[in-house]
Amino acid sequence: MEALLVSTLVVAIAEIGDKTQLLAIILATRFKKPVPIILGILVATLANHALAATAGYWVSDFLSGDGFKWAIAISFIAMAGWALIPDKADDEEGQNAGRYGVFLTTTIAFFLVEMGDKTQIATVALGAKFHSIAWVAAGTTLGMMLANVPAVYLGEAATKVVPLKYVRVGAAVIFVLLGLWQAAELLGLLK
Template identity: 60%
Template sequence: MDALLTSTAVVALAEIGDKTMLLAIVLAARFRRPLPVVLGILVATLANHAIAAWLGQAVAGLLDGAWFRYAVGAGFIAMAAWTLVPDKLDAEDAPRPARYGAFLTTLIAFFIVEMGDKTQIATIALGARYQDLVAVAAGTTIGMMIANVPAVFLGDRIVEKVPLKTVRVIAALLFLAIGIWVFVETALR
C-alpha cells in the first residue's frame, strides 16, 4: 500500500504544470471530446509507466547493493531539484494535425512526450525503490490521472487558479524527503 500511495502522491504533484499536463489542455481544447482524450492519457500512461516501473525493478534486482540504493536516493534528490524548474510545451511537442482521432492522437502524443519526462524518471526510481511493479505502475498512473483529468475538463481555468510554484515546491519537498529516507534507510542497514 505504501508503494501505491507514495507513487500516486509523487506523480500527482510532479505532474501539475508539467508539459504532459499542458498537452492534455491543448488536446482537450483541440478535440473538444474529453472522454477519448482521457482514455488516451490512461492507456498511454499505463503502458509507459508499466515499462518504466519494470525497468526500475529489473535494474534494482540486478544491481542490489548499498551503492545502488544511494544512487536511487540521489536520483530522488535530483528529481526534487528538477521539479522546481517550470516546464513548458515546446513547439515540437505540440500535437500535429490529427488524422487518427482524439483517442489515438492523445495515446501516441502522450506516450512519446512522457519519454524521459520527470514523471517517467520518477516511476523508474519508484520501481527500483519499492520492487512492486503493479503498485508503482498503478500509483503513478492514478497520479497522472488525478492531475490530467481535471486539466482535460477544466483546461486553462486550472492554470490560472493553481499556484504552480507552490505545487512545484511541495512536489520537490516530497522527492527530497524520499531521497533522504532512502539514504538513511541504506545507512542503517
C-alpha cells in the first residue's frame, strides 16, 4: 500500500507542468473530445508505466547490493533537479488525429512522449525501491490521471490554478525526500 501511495503522490506532483500534461492540454484544445483523450492517456500510461515498473523490479533483482541502492537514492535526488526544469510542448503535437481517431492518436502520442520522461524514470526507480510492479504501476498511473484529467477538462486554465514554479519546487522536494529516505535506510537510520 505504501508503494501505491508514494507512487501516486510522486507522479501526480511531478506530472504538473510536464510535457505529457502539456500534450493533454493541446489534445483537449484541438479535439474537444475529453473521454477518448482520457481513455487514451489511461491506456498509454498503464502500458508505459507497467513496463517501467517491471524494468525497475528486474533491475533491482539483478543489482541488489548497497551500490545499487545508493544509485537509486542518487537518482531520486537527480530527478529533483530535473523537476525544476520547465517542459515545453513540441509545436507539432496534437495537430491531426488523421485516420486513427482521437483515442488512438492520444494513446500513441502519450506512450511515445512518456518514453524517457521524468515520470517514467521515476516509475523505474519506484519499481526498484518498492520491488512491486502492480502497486507502483497502479500508483503512477493514478498519479498521471489525477494530474491529466483536470488538464483535459480545464485546458490551459488548469495550469494557472497553482503557479508551475511552485509545483516544480514541490516535486523537487519530494524527490529529494525520497532520495534521503533511501540513503537513511542504507545508513541504518530507519528501522
